[in-house]
Structure formats: C-alpha cells, structure tokens
Amino acid sequence: MQFKNLKFILSFATYALLTVSSPIDQDSFKDEKVIPIQEIKATEDMKVIIENFRVTEYRGDYGLDEMLEAGGFDNDFDLIKYTTKFIGYNDTSVFLKNDKGMACSAFQTPNIEGNGYFFGRNFDWIYCTPLIMVTYPDHGYSSISTVNTDFINWASENIPYEELYEKIVNHPQDINQLPDDILRISAIYTPMDGINEKGLSISVNMVPGNWTIHQRASGKVNLTTLSIVRVMLDKAATVDEALDIIKRTNLHASFDYLNHYLISDTNGKSVTVEYINGEPVVTETKIITNFYIAKELEGVGYGQDRYDAIKNMMTEYPKMNADNVRDALAAAEESTQWSIVYDQLNIEATYYLRGNFKQGYHIKLNVDNALDDETLVGSDPEDSVLNISDDETIIDLDNEDSAVEESVEEITDGNN
Structure with missing residues (x-):
C-alpha cells in the first residue's frame, strides 16, 4: 500500500472553534411536538443523521490486539500515529491542543420489569460534532460508542507547527478536515462513552485537580484516558473484568486532565474509578457527575445540582422505563451536546441531541454474530492479551500527597 504523508491536529475542542460555529438555541426545541423516534443504521460511510451528527461503523481488525501486545502507548501522539499507519498513512508528526474541560452526568437504574438496567449519560460541552461509532472487531466484543470528533478533526499537509497552531486558533476555516478513513480509525480509540454486546x-466524566496521572509500573500496558475505554468495551463483559483491565494498566491522563469513570454491567454492579494519589480507587455508586465519590476526596468538584436532579428522579422512579431515563437526563441538562439512553438488556441506544428531548434517534447493536461467552480477560494473566504484572503504580509527581492536598484546598476555596 502506498503511504500518504499527512500532518494532522488532534484538537481538544478549543473554544476558538466556537467562533466559527453557528449557535444553537436549545430553548427553541422546547415548544416542538414530540416526534417519533427515528431509526438509524450504521454503515462504513460517514452517514449524516442531522447536521453535525453522524454515524459510522467499522468491521474487522483495527490493530487493538497488536497495540496491547506491544505495550500500548503512554501518550495520544504515538497512539494516533499508530492508528493512522495501521490504515496506510505515514504520519510524520502530530500536534495536540487542549483547552477547557467538560461537565457530564451518568447513572444506572433498574428497568420497570426488573429484568435489566438502563444507563443514562449526558455529555455537556460547547457546540461540537458528535459521531456514533459502531464497531464489530475480529477479536473483541462489538459496541456502540460516542465520540466528540472536534477532538480529532483538523488536518493539513506539509505545514510547520507554528503555522498549524496559528491557523487552528485564528483561521480554522483554512485547515482541511480529516479524511473520513482517518477519522473513523481515530474515533475508535477516543470514545467518551459506550455499551458493548455484553451490556x-x-x-x-471530568473531575478537578491540579495534579495529573502518569503511571509507570514495569510490565503493565500503557493506555490513555480514552483508549482504555476502547479496551474495556472490546475485552470486558462485566465490571469485574473491566476492573481487572484497569489493575493491569498504566493510565496516562490525556492532556493532563483528570477524569473518573462510571462502569456498569447487566448484573446491576456499578462503580466509579477515580485516580487518587496515583492509584485507582473503586467506589460503588449509581450516579456520577463532576465531583469525587471516593471518601478520600468525597464532594470535591462540581455538578452537585445535576447529581441531585438525577437522584431525585431515581427516588421518584426506583425502576424506570426509557422515557423516565430520558426525563432524568433532561432534568440534569446543562449545555448538553448529546444524551443517551443505553438499554443494557436489549443492547441498544437512543440519542437526544443538544437538549432536544422531543426527538430521539435509535440504534441497535447487531449481536447475531456475537462472540462466545468465553471471557476475553482471563483470570490467569497468561490467558489474557493484557499479560502484565501487578507491580505498584506511581504518579508522575515529586510529592503526590502534597499536590492532592493543595488541590483540595484550592478547589474548596474556589467553591466557597
């Protein structure tokens, strides 16, 4: 295959882009009549559902097992280089730009019948371009995931870094959009949320802190904030299997931002994983927004009002149908770009875009060719593609305890 030379920017949704985006009046949706849920189907093409909302699928091998066997990557630069080379691009350089954070909400609740669960999720951000990414890997579980393509959708050829930086900030219209084949492969490794065929x-979700996390234990695979989500979706059927992956992984915070994860399965187990003092701390919970749940930093952060809104709905409706989940997401809506009702029993998702809870978009995962029930993350490390040791992890700080304490004081003072 002939390689193409390409430089591209992995852009973490800069606020400068807002100046070239048409603003959406989210209140304008409120008076619209309820519209029947629209069925959508993913194909290999980038299919436009409505303006700036697309869906695509990828079938086959996208290099995940090879990446894990090689030890993974401790940064997004090298990860994206690997993915683009995998499909035939000789990417010689990558430029990342980061900016503000995100405010999101997620929860799990039993369904009305009592035989399954729903998983609700709001992604709160500035105006962005979401992509539904459906994957059917050769060696992993199929899944539906959602990507903010504004993180990865700017490209240009043979332009010096200084010029690239100046253009992305001041003249983004002069930068070519990323080719669809690169966008598809990159999107696979950057999911913000997802559900796999096992439910x-x-x-x-982002959390505050003036420290970061770069674990460097020997013998463990290296993954970044979002690439570990891809590994869990492809390789884990349960919360326990997902936690096993986390245990065997050195996590590296993308853009040095701190995040926590809500991970839930069809058994009703639901936990958050938060990185405190360089270690993953697991706490059982049904809801997260943007403050810590673990007792070490409990309540530090923001989004308590959204947490309470969801909690109140869950108290009123201890068991929910899909409409109840939608309404709970609407109650917690705050500059929300997409909302999802994941049905963990039927392995399907209903999307609502930019606060318009009157129009849903439904997609169901085709699990007719699902993998056998044999786990992909064996209890014996020799049986797992994540064949790594249990060495101690370390945070990339000279004095991690001090950094955490100072950050807590700073955040607390800022919230008073």
Whole structure:
C-alpha cells in the first residue's frame, strides 16, 4: 500500500472553534411536538443523521490486539500515529491542543420489569460534532460508542507547527478536515462513552485537580484516558473484568486532565474509578457527575445540582422505563451536546441531541454474530492479551500527597 504523508491536529475542542460555529438555541426545541423516534443504521460511510451528527461503523481488525501486545502507548501522539499507519498513512508528526474541560452526568437504574438496567449519560460541552461509532472487531466484543470528533478533526499537509497552531486558533476555516478513513480509525480509540454486546456501559466524566496521572509500573500496558475505554468495551463483559483491565494498566491522563469513570454491567454492579494519589480507587455508586465519590476526596468538584436532579428522579422512579431515563437526563441538562439512553438488556441506544428531548434517534447493536461467552480477560494473566504484572503504580509527581492536598484546598476555596 502506498503511504500518504499527512500532518494532522488532534484538537481538544478549543473554544476558538466556537467562533466559527453557528449557535444553537436549545430553548427553541422546547415548544416542538414530540416526534417519533427515528431509526438509524450504521454503515462504513460517514452517514449524516442531522447536521453535525453522524454515524459510522467499522468491521474487522483495527490493530487493538497488536497495540496491547506491544505495550500500548503512554501518550495520544504515538497512539494516533499508530492508528493512522495501521490504515496506510505515514504520519510524520502530530500536534495536540487542549483547552477547557467538560461537565457530564451518568447513572444506572433498574428497568420497570426488573429484568435489566438502563444507563443514562449526558455529555455537556460547547457546540461540537458528535459521531456514533459502531464497531464489530475480529477479536473483541462489538459496541456502540460516542465520540466528540472536534477532538480529532483538523488536518493539513506539509505545514510547520507554528503555522498549524496559528491557523487552528485564528483561521480554522483554512485547515482541511480529516479524511473520513482517518477519522473513523481515530474515533475508535477516543470514545467518551459506550455499551458493548455484553451490556457493559461506560462514561468518562471530568473531575478537578491540579495534579495529573502518569503511571509507570514495569510490565503493565500503557493506555490513555480514552483508549482504555476502547479496551474495556472490546475485552470486558462485566465490571469485574473491566476492573481487572484497569489493575493491569498504566493510565496516562490525556492532556493532563483528570477524569473518573462510571462502569456498569447487566448484573446491576456499578462503580466509579477515580485516580487518587496515583492509584485507582473503586467506589460503588449509581450516579456520577463532576465531583469525587471516593471518601478520600468525597464532594470535591462540581455538578452537585445535576447529581441531585438525577437522584431525585431515581427516588421518584426506583425502576424506570426509557422515557423516565430520558426525563432524568433532561432534568440534569446543562449545555448538553448529546444524551443517551443505553438499554443494557436489549443492547441498544437512543440519542437526544443538544437538549432536544422531543426527538430521539435509535440504534441497535447487531449481536447475531456475537462472540462466545468465553471471557476475553482471563483470570490467569497468561490467558489474557493484557499479560502484565501487578507491580505498584506511581504518579508522575515529586510529592503526590502534597499536590492532592493543595488541590483540595484550592478547589474548596474556589467553591466557597
């Protein structure tokens, strides 16, 4: 295959892009009549559902097992280089730009019949371009996931870094959009949330802190904030299997931002994983927004009002139908770009875009060719593609305890 030379920017949704996006009046949706849920189907093409909302699928091998066997990557630069080379691009350089954070909500609740669960998720951000990414890997569980393509959708050829930086900030219209084949392969490794064929559901939510996390234990695979979500979706059927992956992984915070994960399965087990003092701390919970749940930093952060809104709905409706889940997401809506009702029993998702809870978009995962029930993450490390040791992890700080304490004081003072 002939390689193509390409430089591209992995952009973490800069606020500068807002100046070239048409604003959406989310209140304008409120008076619309309820519209029947629209069925959508993923194909290999980038199919537009409505403006700036697309769906696509990828069938086959996208290099995940090879990446894990090689030890993974401790940064997004090398990860994206690997993915683009995998499909035939000789990417010589990558440029990342980061900016503000996100505010999101997620929860799990039993369904009305008592035989399954729903997983609700709001992604709160500035105006962005979401993509539904459906994957059917050769060696892993199929899944539906959601990607903010504004993190990865700017490209240009043969332009020096300084010019690239100046253009992305001041003249984004002069930067070519990423080719669809690169966008598809990159999107696979950058899911913000997802559900796999076993019903395992995951959400990534930001939390505050002036420290970061770069674990460097020997013998463990290296993964970044979002690439670990891809591994869990492809390789884990339950919360326990997902936690086993986390245990065997050195996590590296993308853009040095801190996040926590809500991970829930079809058995009703639901936990958050938060990185405190360099270690993953697991706490059982049904809801997360943007404050810590673990007792070490409990309540530090923001989004308590959204948490309470969801909790109140769950108290009123201890068991929910899909409409109840939608209404709970609407109650917690805050500059929300997409909302999802993941049905963990039927392995399907209903999307609502930019606060318009009157129009849903439904997609169901085709599990006719699902993998056998044999686990992909064996209890014996020799049986797992994540064949790594249990060495101690370390945080990338000279004095991690001090950094955490100072950050807590700073955040607390800022919230008073």
